[in-house]
Amino acid sequence: MPLYRATVQVSLRPSVLDPAGEATRAAAARLGVSGLVKLRIGRSVDVELDAPDADTARSQLELLSDRLLANPVIEDWQLTLAKAEQQP
Amino acid sequence: MPLYRATVQVSLRPSVLDPAGEATRAAAARLGVSGLVKLRIGRSVDVELDAPDADTARSQLELLSDRLLANPVIEDWQLTLAKAEQQP
Numbered sequence: 034m035p036l037y038r039a040t041v042q043v044s045l046r047p048s049v050l051d052p053a054g055e056a057t058r059a060a061a062a063r064l065g066v067s068g069l070v071k072l073r074i075g076r077s078v079d080v081e082l083d084a085p086d087a088d089t090a091r092s093q094l095e096l097l098s099d100r101l102l103a104n105p106v107i108e109d110w111q112l113t114l115a116k117a118e119q120q121p
Numbered sequence: 122m123p124l125y126r127a128t129v130q131v132s133l134r135p136s137v138l139d140p141a142g143e144a145t146r147a148a149a150a151r152l153g154v155s156g157l158v159k160l161r162i163g164r165s166v167d168v169e170l171d172a173p174d175a176d177t178a179r180s181q182l183e184l185l186s187d188r189l190l191a192n193p194v195i196e197d198w199q200l201t202l203a204k205a206e207q208q209p
Contacts, residue, residue: 036158042165054166060189066181068171070124077130077165078142083156093154101148 034083036117037090043103043110044075078102081117090114122171124205125178131191131198132163166190169205178202 045051051073058072080097084090094112103110133139139161146160168185172178182200191198 034156044165044167057166057189061185064184064188066185068122068181069168070171071167071169073167075165075167077132077163078145079132079159079161079163080157081159083158093156096152097149097154100152101145 034085037082037084037087037114038117039080039082039090039094039112039114041078041080041094041098041102041110041112042075043078043098043108045073046107046109049107075108076102087114087116122173125170125172125175125182125202126205127168127170127178127182127200127202129166129168129182129186129190129198129200130163131166131186131196133161134195134197137195163196164190175202175204 054073057074058069061069061072080094082090082093084093091112091114094114098110098112099105142161145162146157149157149160168182170178170181172181179200179202182202186198186200187193
C-alpha cells in the first residue's frame with residue numbers, strides 16, 4: 034500500500050484568546066525583539082499513513098483531525114496531504 | 122514599516138520520544154483509523170512583525186525561535202518568512 038505523508042495544522046479560532054502566545058510576546062519584548070504585532074501558538078501534527086488510495090487517506094485523516102487532533106469548539110484545522118516517495 | 126508574516130515550525134528531534142503522539146496514535150486505532158505509521162506532534166507559531174527590512178525581520182525571528190519558541194536541546198525549528206500585503 035502506498036504511504037501518504039500529511040501535516041495537520043491546528044490553530045486556535047481567531048476569536049479565542051491565546052494566553053501562552055501573549056506571555057511569549059511579552060517575553061520577546063524583554064529579549065529585545067520589538068515590533069511583534071501578533072504571536073499565536075498552534076499545533077502541527079506530522080502523520081504517515083498507509084492507505085490504498087489518496088481518497089481513503091484523506092477521509093481517514095479528516096476523521097482523525099476532527100475527532101482527535103483538534104477541538105472543533107475552539108480550534109480550526111487544515112490538512113495537507115502528499116504521497117511519499119516510492120517505498121523500497 | 123512593512124509587516125512581515127512568519128511561521129515557525131517547532132518539532133521534536135527525531136531521537137526524542139513523543140509520548141503524546143504515541144497516545145494519539147493508539148487512540149486513532151480505537152477510533153477506526155488504521156494504517157498510521159507515524160504521528161508526531163509539534164508546535165506551529167504564527168507571527169506578525171513590523172521590521173524595516175527582511176534581513177532584520179529574519180534575524181529577530183531567528184533570535185526569538187532559538188531563545189524562546191524552541192528548546193534546542195530536544196527540538197528543531199524551521200522559519201518561513203513572507204512579506205504581508207501592503208498595509209492600508
